[in-house]
Amino acid sequence: DAGVIQSPRHEVTEMGQEVTLRCKPISGHNSLFWYRQTMMRGLELLIYFNNNVPIDDSGMPEDRFSAKMPNASFSTLKIQPSEPRDSAVYFCASSSQADTQYFGPGTRLTVL
Amino acid sequence: SQQGEEDPQALSIQEGENATMNCSYKTSINNLQWYRQNSGRGLVHLILIRSNEREKHSGRLRVTLDTSKKSSSLLITASRAADTASYFCATDKAGANSKLTFGKGITLSVRP
Numbered sequence: 340d341a342g343v344i345q346s347p348r349h350e351v352t353e354m355g356q357e358v359t360l361r362c363k364p365i366s367g368h369n370s371l372f373w374y375r376q377t378m379m380r381g382l383e384l385l386i387y388f389n390n391n392v393p394i395d396d397s398g399m400p401e402d403r404f405s406a407k408m409p410n411a412s413f414s415t416l417k418i419q420p421s422e423p424r425d426s427a428v429y430f431c432a433s434s435s436q437a438d439t440q441y442f443g444p445g446t447r448l449t450v451l
Numbered sequence: 452s453q454q455g456e457e458d459p460q461a462l463s464i465q466e467g468e469n470a471t472m473n474c475s476y477k478t479s480i481n482n483l484q485w486y487r488q489n490s491g492r493g494l495v496h497l498i499l500i501r502s503n504e505r506e507k508h509s510g511r512l513r514v515t516l517d518t519s520k521k522s523s524s525l526l527i528t529a530s531r532a533a534d535t536a537s538y539f540c541a542t543d544k545a546g547a548n549s550k551l552t553f554g555k556g557i558t559l560s561v562r563p
Binding site: 376 | 482541551554
């Protein structure tokens with residue numbers, strides 16, 4: 340089992356550019372979570388999906404952020420336009436039966 | 452505010468000593484989990500304790516849960532330098548439909 344796969348691992352972009360982060364959950368898991376981690380705010384849940392349906396997006400900072408899960412094996416988190424304060428490590432995690440979450444390696448985003 | 456608050460924020464011990472980390476939370480929970488994060492990596496699940504359990508063991512890890520005090524502790528016995536990492540507690544709030552809320556973490560340093 341390859342675990343949760345995220346791409347890219349590192350992204351450096353300029354303010355105003357569109358950023359797309361990708362996640363492939365563990366096969367068979369029916370829940371997918373997007374988190375953001377910063378030193379100041381710790382680990383924040385942005386949005387999570389259950390059976391490809393968004394359940395709770397209350398953590399999405401603002402309209403610049405959007406997430407999709409078109410099928411059970413793929414999800415994207417998009418930031419458009421990006422701002423320097425979006426710089427953080429973004430994690431995707433998946434789980435089954437609403438218990439243990441398995442985290443990907445994260446995408447380190449730097450917005451200049 | 453954070454559902455889970457870890458204490459202390461940082462802990463430095465000598466190899467071979469025991470490390471005790473605490474977590475307090477505010478609302479009723481289904482379960483409480485502890486995760487570990489090595490620098491630059493994703494979180495890794497360590498142990499889960501359900502609200503009807505009081506103590507659980509896994510190798511050198513021992514977790515206790517006191518629902519009357521809304522607190523949990525993680526004990527790592529006979530610590531090793533490789534245990535150096537950040538440790539997070541996460542609560543699955545009752546009725547929250549698989550959503551976990553993480554604390555800000557404890558940085559554990561084990562000196563060889």
